Amino acid sequence: MKRNWLQVFTGMLALAFIAAFYSPSQAAPPYPSRDITVIITWGAGGTSDLSCRQLADPMGKILGKTIIPLNVVGGSGAIGMNQGAHARADGYTITFVTSGPTVIQPWVQKVTYDPTKDFIPVAQVFGEYLVVVAKSDAPYKNLKEMADYFKKIGKSPKFATPGAGSNNHLSMVLLSKAIGIPMTHVPFSSSAEGVNAVIGGNVDIASTEPPSAVGPAKEGRAHILAILSASRLDLLREVPTVKEQGYDLVFGGWNGILVPKGTPKEVVDKLADAAKRALENETLIKNSAIVGRPIEFLSGPEFGERIKKELARNGEIIKAEGLAVK
Amino acid sequence: MDPIHGLLYGLSRAIEPQMLLMGFLGCLWGTMVGVLPGIGPVAGITILMPFTFGMDLTPAMVMMAGIYYGAMYGGSTTSILVAVPGETSSIVTILDGHQMAKQGRAGAALALSAIGSFIAGTFGILGLTFLAPPLAELAIGFGPPEYFSLALVGLSMSSFLSNASLAKGLAMAVLGLIIGTVGLDIVSGQPRFTFDNMELAGGLDIVSILIGLYGISEVMEMMASKIRPHVRHEKLWNLRRLLPNRTEWKLSIWPMIRGSVMGFFVGALPGAGGTVPSFISYAMEKRMSKTPERFGKGAPEGVAGPESANNSGAVGAMVVLLTLGLPYNVVTAIMLSSMIAHGIFPSPLLMARNPEFFWTVVASMYIGNFLLLILNLPLVGVWSSLLRLPYRWMTVFIILFCIIGVYSIEYRGFDLLIMAVFGGIGYIMKRVDLPAAPLALAMVLGPIMEKSLIQSLIMSDGSPLIFVTRPFAAASMILFFSLMFLPLIQKKLGRRIAPVGEVDM
Numbered sequence: 001m002k003r004n005w006l007q008v009f010t011g012m013l014a015l016a017f018i019a020a021f022y023s024p025s026q027a028a029p030p031y032p033s034r035d036i037t038v039i040i041t042w043g044a045g046g047t048s049d050l051s052c053r054q055l056a057d058p059m060g061k062i063l064g065k066t067i068i069p070l071n072v073v074g075g076s077g078a079i080g081m082n083q084g085a086h087a088r089a090d091g092y093t094i095t096f097v098t099s100g101p102t103v104i105q106p107w108v109q110k111v112t113y114d115p116t117k118d119f120i121p122v123a124q125v126f127g128e129y130l131v132v133v134a135k136s137d138a139p140y141k142n143l144k145e146m147a148d149y150f151k152k153i154g155k156s157p158k159f160a161t162p163g164a165g166s167n168n169h170l171s172m173v174l175l176s177k178a179i180g181i182p183m184t185h186v187p188f189s190s191s192a193e194g195v196n197a198v199i200g201g202n203v204d205i206a207s208t209e210p211p212s213a214v215g216p217a218k219e220g221r222a223h224i225l226a227i228l229s230a231s232r233l234d235l236l237r238e239v240p241t242v243k244e245q246g247y248d249l250v251f252g253g254w255n256g257i258l259v260p261k262g263t264p265k266e267v268v269d270k271l272a273d274a275a276k277r278a279l280e281n282e283t284l285i286k287n288s289a290i291v292g293r294p295i296e297f298l299s300g301p302e303f304g305e306r307i308k309k310e311l312a313r314n315g316e317i318i319k320a321e322g323l324a325v326k
Numbered sequence: 327m328d329p330i331h332g333l334l335y336g337l338s339r340a341i342e343p344q345m346l347l348m349g350f351l352g353c354l355w356g357t358m359v360g361v362l363p364g365i366g367p368v369a370g371i372t373i374l375m376p377f378t379f380g381m382d383l384t385p386a387m388v389m390m391a392g393i394y395y396g397a398m399y400g401g402s403t404t405s406i407l408v409a410v411p412g413e414t415s416s417i418v419t420i421l422d423g424h425q426m427a428k429q430g431r432a433g434a435a436l437a438l439s440a441i442g443s444f445i446a447g448t449f450g451i452l453g454l455t456f457l458a459p460p461l462a463e464l465a466i467g468f469g470p471p472e473y474f475s476l477a478l479v480g481l482s483m484s485s486f487l488s489n490a491s492l493a494k495g496l497a498m499a500v501l502g503l504i505i506g507t508v509g510l511d512i513v514s515g516q517p518r519f520t521f522d523n524m525e526l527a528g529g530l531d532i533v534s535i536l537i538g539l540y541g542i543s544e545v546m547e548m549m550a551s552k553i554r555p556h557v558r559h560e561k562l563w564n565l566r567r568l569l570p571n572r573t574e575w576k577l578s579i580w581p582m583i584r585g586s587v588m589g590f591f592v593g594a595l596p597g598a599g600g601t602v603p604s605f606i607s608y609a610m611e612k613r614m615s616k617t618p619e620r621f622g623k624g625a626p627e628g629v630a631g632p633e634s635a636n637n638s639g640a641v642g643a644m645v646v647l648l649t650l651g652l653p654y655n656v657v658t659a660i661m662l663s664s665m666i667a668h669g670i671f672p673s674p675l676l677m678a679r680n681p682e683f684f685w686t687v688v689a690s691m692y693i694g695n696f697l698l699l700i701l702n703l704p705l706v707g708v709w710s711s712l713l714r715l716p717y718r719w720m721t722v723f724i725i726l727f728c729i730i731g732v733y734s735i736e737y738r739g740f741d742l743l744i745m746a747v748f749g750g751i752g753y754i755m756k757r758v759d760l761p762a763a764p765l766a767l768a769m770v771l772g773p774i775m776e777k778s779l780i781q782s783l784i785m786s787d788g789s790p791l792i793f794v795t796r797p798f799a800a801a802s803m804i805l806f807f808s809l810m811f812l813p814l815i816q817k818k819l820g821r822r823i824a825p826v827g828e829v830d831m
Contacts, residue, residue, distance in 0.1 A: 043736070044371070045659025050667055073736045074528030076510065082524060108515050110522050158785060164515035186784045187512045189777070192651045196596070202469035202785060212651060215671035290669045323515050 031091055031267045035066045038257075039087075039095045041080030043073045047209055047291055051126055051255055052096040054287050059278035063270070069096075076165070077101030078111045085113035089260040091267035094122070099167055099253040103310040107318040108165040109325050116308055119258040120268055123275045124298035124306065126288060128253035129229040130171050131239060132159075133206045133213045135198055136223045143226050143245050146205070147179045156182040157204035160194030163187050165323050168194075168207035171228055171251040173317055178247040198222060210235050210292030228252065235292045255293065256303050272300055329455050332681055336689030339682070345388055349690045352389035353697045356396020360412050361403045361709070371660045383668040384683050387661060388690040391644075394657045395447065395691070398600060398640045399698045402439045402633050403709055407432060408724050410541035412731070413655075414532060415600035415636040417766050418608045420540055421487070422621060422628030429624050432710040433568030438578050438626055439633040440702040446586035446634035447695040450641025453590045455688055461594045461642075462649035462674040468595060470781035471792050475802035476595075477775040480602060481768060482809045483609035488761030489622045495764045498755075502768025505530060512777055513784075525740040532769055534732045534741040535748045539762050541728045542749025545721045547756055568707055574626040581611050581631030589635030593642025597774065599654035600636035600643065605767055607635035641691070648684070649674045 038056055042048040053069050060067035072080035077100050084095030102115045113119075132143075140146040150157050161168035164187050176183040186203050188194045194206035195213055199221050210233065216222035217236075224239045228251040232241060242249045257275055259268060278284065279295045288295055298306065318324050339345060371390055401412035406423035419439065426435040453461075484499045485492060508519045509529030520526040570578065588610070589603035611631040612621045621628050646652045651672030653659035665672065670680055677684040715723070732745045755762055786792035794800045 043656060043659070045653060045656055045661075045663050047663065047666075050663045054667070071736065072738070074738065074740075075524040076528070078524050079528060079738070109510065109517060109524070109527055112524060164511075164513055184784060185513075186781050187777075188781070189512075190652070193596070196466055196650055196652065197469065200466040200469055202781075211666050211671065215651065215673040218671070219673055219675050287667055291666060325517070 031264075031270055032063050032065045034092065035068055036060070036063070036091070037068050037070050037093050039080045039084045039093065040069055040071050041073070041077035041084075041095070041097065041101050042071065044071050047211060047293065048096070048098050048255065050291060051288065051293050054284055055096070055125055055275070055278055058281040058284055059274050062274040062277050067094075075101075075109065075111075076105050076163075078105050078109060078113075081105075081115070082112050084258065085118035085260055087260050089262035089264075091259060091263055091271060093260070094271065095119070095258045096255065097258050098128070098255055099310065102258075102307060103314050104165055104167065104170065104318070106311065107315050107324050115311060116304070118261055120261055120263055121300045121303040121307065122257040122259055122268055123272045123300055124254050124256035124296060124303040125275055125279060126255040126293040127229070127296035128167070128255060128293050129210065129227055129233060130168055130207050130251065130253070131210055131213050131227045131236065132172075132175065132225045133195055133198055133208055133217070133222050134204065134225050135201060136220050138204070138223065141223060141225070142240070143175075143179050143242065143247060146225060147181050150181050156184050158184045158186050160186050160188050160197045160203045160206040162190050162194060162208075165318065167251075167253045170314060170317055172207050173321060174249055174251055175228070175242070175247075178242065178249040195222060211290075214292075233292060233294060234289045254296065254306070256298070268300065332677065332685040333455055333689060335681070336685030336687075337692070339384075339686040340388070340689040340693055344385055345686065345690060346693070348385045348389040349392050349694050350697055352392020352394075353396040353694050353701060354392075356393040356398075357400040357698065357701055357705075359393065360397035360400020371657060383664065383670060384686050386664060387683070387687050388694075390657070390661045390664065391687055391691060392694050394661070395637070395640055395694060396698060397657070398637050399440065399443050399702055402443075402629075402636075403436060404727070406435045406439065406629070407709060407713060408541070408720070409544040410724060410728060410731075411533075411536050413601075414536065414766075414770060415604050415639070416633075417536060417540070417601075418487070418604050418632045418763065419629055421608065421763060422623070422625045423633075424544075425622065425624035426626065426629065427710075427713065431574075431624065431626075432713055433706050434570040434574055434626070435629050436706040436709055437569050437703065438574065438630045440699060440706065442578070442582045442585065442630045442634035443637040443702075444695060444699045445582050446589060446636075446638035447641060447698070448692070449586040450590045450593070450638035451688065451691045451695065453594075453638070454641055454645055454691070458645050458649055458677065459674045461591075461645050465594060465596055465646055465650060468798070469796075470778040470785060471796050471799040472802070473597075473778035474775060474782055475793055475799040475806065477771045477778065479802050479806045479809065480605065480771050481775065482806055483605060484764035484767050486609035486612045487605070487763035487767060489619070490759060490761045494760055498761055499764040499768040502765040503772040505535070505765075506769050506772030507776065513780055525738070529773075530744055531732075531735060531738075531741050533735055534744045535769065536766060537728050537732055538745035538748030538750075539752035539755075539766070541724060542745060543752030543756055545724050545728075546749065546753040548717055548721055568710060570626065578626045578630035581607070581627040582634045584610065585631040585634030586638045589638035590642040592635075593639030594645045595642075596646045596650065596652040597654055598639065598643070600639035601770055603635035603639035603642075604632040605770075607631040644691075648672055648676050 040049050040052045056067040056069050072083050081101045087093035105111055106115055140149045159172050161172060172183060188197060191208035191212040195208050195216055197203045198206045199216055213222060213224055217224050226242045226245060227233060227236060227239045228242055230250045276297055279297055371393060401416045402419045404410045404412050405416040405419040406427050409420050409424040411417045411420060423435045485495050488495055508526055510527055511518055517527050585607040588607060592598050592603040592606060593600060608628055608631060611627045612618045643654045647658050647662060649672060651662060653662045670683060729742060732741050735741060752762060782792050793803055
């Protein structure tokens with residue numbers, strides 16, 4: 001036992017000696033010295049997966065290493081978040097987050113991570129906007145006409161979303177308040193299913209990501225009533241925002257990068273810088289416009305503020321809607 | 327472009343060396359992926375994704391389509407040989423396919439499955455060529471009430487899936503329904519049976535359960551029977567005659583044709599894919615058979631029908647993918663996101679708006695289907711000779727495949743735990759003679775049924791009349807009730823027509 005202590009002591013002395021002669025940058029190889037894993041909290045094939053892969057490619061090239069996407073699926077994104085939160089804080093495991101598991105799921109289910117305390121925000125990279133779709137032969141072409149129509153017939157419109165407690169669901173709750181009519185929620189499993197339910201006349205409107213609405217809108221089977229962004233989207237130039245239609249509502253999701261707390265500052269800065277520069281990549285700019293997730297960069301601190309603010313706001317909506325975990 | 331010209335144009339593109347190569351690589355990789363249960367179809371395709379951002383979409387899509395139906399072809403191989411389903415659509419193949427293998431007819435079962443797949447694939451592609459737009463219209467009219475009533479009919483088929491007693495079958499179906507409710511409730515988002523465990527909140531992965539229930543329990547059975555050597559040991563690996571004999575052919579040809587036609591149309595319903603058609607085909611063949619008691623004991627119809635149905639169903643699923651943008655599994659989801667990344671949005675007008683893309687992909691499927699037959703038939707001998715491996719090696723390899731297969735679905739250790747637990751459950755079920763197939767069917771259909779029931783009732787403001795006022799839903803309901811109660815009435819009247827499982831067992 002005694003000898004062990006002695007060995008440890010000598011070892012520490014030796015380390016201290018070495019440390020005294022080497023500057024920190026020489027002690028550890030400069031970051032990144034090996035490939036980086038980025039956790040995606042959604043399955044392969046979804047829009048989030050696509051956006052993450054589109055970003056990982058140029059970002060890795062800037063850092064001089066490959067960024068390998070890893071889909072960690074389950075619990076509406078909570079499983080991946082948990083893994084990302086408790087990964088080693090060395091910058092070799094980063095998490096590509098969407099708003100759902102960051103600012104919604106902590107209210108809806110018991111999660112084993114704290115989105116504000118367990119992570120350091122690196123950067124927000126994309127904005128994510130939702131549109132409201134109606135059937136093309138519906139007797140309303142904008143939100144005001146829709147509100148008037150349902151007031152007149154004394155019914156509430158039924159809206160489709162990709163699930164309870166989704167971004168889409170929360171946005172529709174807010175929209176219902178903004179335009180002043182009650183609405184009934186019909187949960188589906190994906191945005192595309194919701195849009196098809198609208199076209200098939202099974203529900204009145206659907207909240208969806210732009211890619212699922214573009215096809216049906218182009219061929220005149222569906223009509224996009226509004227987009228919930230602050231300004232019009234390149235992909236959907238002709239679709240007016242909710243604000244333009246006279247209602248005070250902007251609701252957007254986002255994608256960003258988080259690292260576990262305790263990650264060295266220079267690593268965080270390097271990642272943030274690489275993300276920012278990757279967003280200037282032309283292929284990425286083109287592709288992100290096509291999938292309807294425009295580039296919206298926010299620095300780490302700004303992104304952190306946004307997370308805190310939206311977490312608080314969503315908590316209120318979710319509790320009021322009776323969706324909160326008991 | 328009309329279909330004929332489109333197809334000719336597509337063929338001229340599809341035989342270009344680059345397209346041919348892509349198609350061939352896709353089929354080869356797909357077959358491998360299918361044969362090794364679950365091994366990286368997702369990883370295999372996602373690795374290609376960044377590469378497709380800069381690449382032309384058409385060859386990428388040709389390759390991905392090759393992987394998709396190649397995996398369908400290969401998926402049945404392990405079901406037949408070692409009772410490990412590579413995916414949900416090859417579960418029913420185990421029932422008779424594996425029995426055939428045990429009786430030394432593995433080669434015949436594999437050949438029937440490959441030929442059935444080819445016939446069905448060809449039929450499905452013909453359907454895709456000529457019927458895609460009208461089918462898309464039909465699928466759009468299919469709302470929650472239609473899904474609910476159809477799922478109900480599907481569930482009533484669980485009694486055809488085993489030779490066990492009605493009570494046992496029902497008990498297992500109910501257990502399957504319960505397992506299907508684990509996770510977050512779709513309306514309120516409240517967790518059910520999750521015990522505050524985040525992994526459980528996502529629901530149980532069905533493929534992990536199936537591999538446990540069938541694959542792991544089969545290994546346990548093998549090991550148990552090794553202690554007490556079984557008589558079947560000598561006869562088991564007799565593989566002198568690899569191809570189906572005349573009787574097997576005669577029995578199989580009609581099931582193949584029926585499976586192909588039905589599979590395509592059912593597969594073209596969003597979400598059905600190849601799985602639902604394979605179950606329907608099995609139940610249908612058993613119901614139509616004059617000797618239903620042979621089913622579950624190595625009836626060739628029980629392989630030929632479902633194997634054809636799942637392949638044409640997979641092609642049918644391409645209709646909803648390309649026209650409505652509804653993927654039914656991860657592979658099709660990745661195809662969809664690659665299309666969107668290139669600015670090609672799914673639409674019933676796809677063939678008019680992007681004829682180059684649409685027809686080349688369709689034409690490449692014809693070629694791929696031939697390639698697969700050529701690839702698979704000679705392999706029948708190779709695969710069946712694997713059965714000559716001694717038990718002690720075989721068990722190790724099966725377990726290895728099961729573990730890699732399950733882990734590569736979503737890279738979650740938790741799924742392995744699920745597989746192990748259900749392996750144990752499956753073994754107990756085998757011992758006490760409880761059928762696994764009704765459980766599997768209920769697990770597949772349960773969530774669809776619950777979701778569409780809730781959606782329908784929200785749509786109708788709570789009135790159940792919605793299920794009888796819509797024509798298709800009403801027709802399905804009538805079918806359901808007649809399937810359920812006709813046998814009882816027949817029994818009451820003392821009029822026994824055909825020996826149907828649910829009446830006399």
